[in-house]
Amino acid sequence: MKRVLRTALPILVLLAGIAVLFALVGTRPEPERESPEETGAVVDIEVVETRDHDVEIAASGTVIPARRVALTPEIAGRVSWISEGLVPGGRFEAGELMVRLDDRDHRLAMRQRDAEIDSARTELELERGRADVAQREWELFEGAQGEDDESALALREPQLQTAQAALEAAESARSQAQLHIERSRLSAPFNALVTEKNVDVGQHVNPGEPVATLIGTDEFWVEVSIPSQQIRWLDVPGVGATAAEDASSAQIRQRADGEPIVREGYVKKLLGDVEPRGRMARVLVAVDDPLGLGEDGENAGDLPLLSGSYVEVAMEGREVTEAIEIPRHALRDGGRVFTMNDDDRLAVREVTVAWSGQDSVLVTDGLDDGDRIIVSPLSAPTQGMKLRTDDDSDDGLADATHRDAG
Numbered sequence: 271m272k273r274v275l276r277t278a279l280p281i282l283v284l285l286a287g288i289a290v291l292f293a294l295v296g297t298r299p300e301p302e303r304e305s306p307e308e309t310g311a312v313v314d315i316e317v318v319e320t321r322d323h324d325v326e327i328a329a330s331g332t333v334i335p336a337r338r339v340a341l342t343p344e345i346a347g348r349v350s351w352i353s354e355g356l357v358p359g360g361r362f363e364a365g366e367l368m369v370r371l372d373d374r375d376h377r378l379a380m381r382q383r384d385a386e387i388d389s390a391r392t393e394l395e396l397e398r399g400r401a402d403v404a405q406r407e408w409e410l411f412e413g414a415q416g417e418d419d420e421s422a423l424a425l426r427e428p429q430l431q432t433a434q435a436a437l438e439a440a441e442s443a444r445s446q447a448q449l450h451i452e453r454s455r456l457s458a459p460f461n462a463l464v465t466e467k468n469v470d471v472g473q474h475v476n477p478g479e480p481v482a483t484l485i486g487t488d489e490f491w492v493e494v495s496i497p498s499q500q501i502r503w504l505d506v507p508g509v510g511a512t513a514a515e516d517a518s519s520a521q522i523r524q525r526a527d528g529e530p531i532v533r534e535g536y537v538k539k540l541l542g543d544v545e546p547r548g549r550m551a552r553v554l555v556a557v558d559d560p561l562g563l564g565e566d567g568e569n570a571g572d573l574p575l576l577s578g579s580y581v582e583v584a585m586e587g588r589e590v591t592e593a594i595e596i597p598r599h600a601l602r603d604g605g606r607v608f609t610m611n612d613d614d615r616l617a618v619r620e621v622t623v624a625w626s627g628q629d630s631v632l633v634t635d636g637l638d639d640g641d642r643i644i645v646s647p648l649s650a651p652t653q654g655m656k657l658r659t660d661d662d663s664d665d666g667l668a669d670a671t672h673r674d675a676g
Contacts, residue, residue, distance in 0.1 A: 310656030314646035315610055318594045320639050325503050325587030328628050329553075331494035333522075333579045336556065337460060337486030344453045346476045347371035349469055356467055356482060361563070362458035369469065369481055371454035376447055383444035390437040397433040401426045461487045463561070485577060490560040491538065492522055494583050495550040503587035503625065506540045506553065520555045520585040524575060531573045533557045537585060555583055590624050593632040600645045601631055608644040608651060609637075616644075616655045 351370040355362060362368060404426045466483035475481060507514040517536045524531040538556040545552055560575040575581070600607060601623065611617040621636030637643070644657075 310614065310658040311648060312660060313610065313644045313648060313657050315642040315659060316596070316600075316645050318596060318637055318639070318641050318643055320592050320594050322589055322591045323593050323595055323625075323632055324589055325625050325632075326627070327496060327500055327503060327585040327587050329494040329496050329583050329585070331492045331555070331581060331583055333557075333560070333575060333577050333581060334491050334493055335485035335577050336489040336491045337462075339459060339484050340480040341368065341456055341459075341482045341484055342478050342480050343369075343371060343456060343475050344477055345371070345450055347373070347454055347474070349471050349473045349475060349481075352469065352471055356464060358464055358467060360464040361487065362462050362464070362484075364458055364460045364462075366458050367455055368458055369456040371456075371475070373451050373454040376450040376454060380444060380447035380451065383440060383447050386440040387437065387444055390433070390440045394430075394433040394437050397426065397430050401430050456481065458484065460484075461563075463487050487561050487563055488559065490557045490575065490577060492535065492555040492557065492581060492583055493541075494553050494555060494585075495545050495548060496553060498544070498549075498551045500587075501540065501551055501553075504537055504553070504585060505588065506537050509540055518586050520583055522555065522557055522575065522581050522583055524579050524581045526573065531575055533560060533575050535583075553585075555585065590632050590634070593624055593634050594637045594639075595630050595632055596637075596643055597645055598627070598630055600643050607633070607637065608648060610642040610644060610657050610659075614657050616648075616651055616653060616657055618651075618653055 348371065349369060350372045353360075353362075353366075353368050356368050408425055462484035463486075464482055465485055467481075468479075468483075469475060469481040501509070505512045505516050505518045507517050517538065520535045520537060522533040522535050535555045535557040538554045541552040541554065543552070544550055557575060562572040562574055596607065601621075602608060605620060605623065607619045607621050609617045609619055619636045619641075621633045623631050624634040625632040
């Protein structure tokens with residue numbers, strides 16, 4: 271009997287344990303099923319507002335002289351004198367003498383013409399006297415014959431006209447000799463800077479042969495290229511009803527070591543063609559006193575803006591009223607903007623772009639004040655998808671940390 275109990279007891283204990291286990295499993299509470307929390311994609315946002323914006327058109331271009339001439343003589347002659355300033359880089363004021371040709375032959379010719387004028391004038395006076403005598407004789411003859419017709423030949427009118435013409439020819443010859451003397455002196459036609467010298471003392475020059483190349487110092491131009499559709503935002507003299515005094519202002523900036531060279535200018539004119547490579551419109555921007563040579567000018571003493579320099583130009587355009595400025599990269603597919611609605615979900619807006627700049631665009635329709643636009647990249651965007659910001663992520667992390675600590 272004892273032997274049977276020893277064998278059956280472990281089996282009974284095992285069966286009892288199994289029964290208790292099944293009882294516990296059968297009576298355990300069912301866990302509540304929870305849906306996974308929709309966290310949403312993390313995005314960066316900007317809150318936009320409507321206001322008036324001044325358009326600025328950014329471009330680049332090359333500085334060119336507004337005036338450039340090759341100084342040439344109108345008469346042939348030998349160079350007898352040149353100014354010490356006639357060297358590359360030399361400066362001349364308008365009317366300042368630069369080159370003088372040998373004018374002795376022309377002065378001798380003028381003295382000869384003076385003598386011819388005196389002779390012609392004397393001959394004219396004598397002929398007038400002869401005409402007076404002929405007039406008196408004719409009056410006596412007319413009274414004796416009783417005829418009313420006068421004879422021009424008898425009154426020496428042809429001789430008088432010939433003497434008058436000889437005097438006028440002599441005076442014209444003298445004026446020509448005087449003009450040759452004046453043309454033997456070559457002066458600066460405007461305030462100029464010498465870029466090239468082609469003559470020296472003793473050299474014989476012919477009409478039309480360049481003696482120097484000059485560029486004007488009062489004004490330089492900057493030739494810039496802009497997209498053709500941006501022309502309507504500029505006030506360009508001669509385009510529409512724009513007057514010269516209403517032209518758009520511009521700022522010219524040349525990067526240099528240290529502080530950049532900055533000049534103020536204005537839009538002067540629109541060229542009538544497009545550049546051959548980019549098919550962009552070309553605009554001339556005028557810069558007064560680019561070299562800073564004016565003693566009383568605002569640029570006096572500043573570093574010069576040299577011809578041929580590559581510069582950046584910012585032109586002030588017309589105002590865009592009631593527009594919203596957004597970063598350029600926030601514009602998707604050329605005409606859509608992603609926004610975060612009040613439910614923190616993605617809403618795609620179709621917008622109207624009035625102005626497109628280098629870094630931003632101006633939207634006049636499709637967005638409202640206070641809209642939250644998405645400015646960060648968003649992979650696989652879909653209408654209505656859940657969104658959150660970095661601030662929301664930080665708040666969620668703080669809550670989780672607080673729960674773990676509890």
